[in-house]
Amino acid sequence: MFEMKEVYKLGVPHIDEQHSRLFELGEKAYNLLKDTYSIDKYDKIVAIIQELGEYTVTHFKDEEEYMQSINYKRLLSHKIEHDNFIKAVNELDLNKIDSDQDEYIMNILEFIAKWLSEHIIEKDILIAGSI
Template sequence: MPLMQWNDRMSVGVEQFDNDHKKLVDMLNSLFDGMQAGKAKDVLGPILDELVAYTKTHFAREEAAMEKFGYQEFASHKREHDDLTRQVIEVQTKFHQDLTASLSMEVMNFLKNWLVKHIQGTDRKYTPFFHSNDVK
């Protein structure tokens, strides 16, 4: 059973960002599946690394569009992105530095809850803005 499933309530109405969010959900589920199956660190590490890298790529894509069109809430949105980036890099660093480290349900739930809250709250706020700039 996946940690989370994409649903229409998570859509922000901007295809590229929805596709990114779907991929992040899939990657988070892959990480969760590996954790649940007791996969070794050498299997989970690359999945975690890919999740962190793709998160950064997605944030950069959103932020570039916000800057391009002059989104008024850009600074606060970027702060949320920067905060999560710091937190996931910290998880990633601890995971790779500690030979006995594993991913916990606490970490998985944090990532899931942050993603859902950010998409359905903060990201949803930009939908009317992007639509008014013909970004769909």
């Protein structure tokens, strides 16, 4: 579900590396969700999603600093997208336990995977085009 692809690469090594790390964390959570034999998997998945959320904040900050360093014209609107995503992740109730826990976590992971890939391919890639 989470996979770093060639098409996501901006050609800015530290940003590309951070994007890879985000995909790695997401894939780790996804594999754990699929693992029916893992004990206490929900606690681990929640921890990974939380780590992903925290790492995203650090990554966005670095990406925004980079945009500033190259005088990127669309920094403000780009930052709004980042802020909206952080807000959406913060609003997730990861401790919500119900009978559809697998489905609940799957929906969260699908949302994160979709957002990340679309944001990188539609918005981050424009940064590369302006270098």
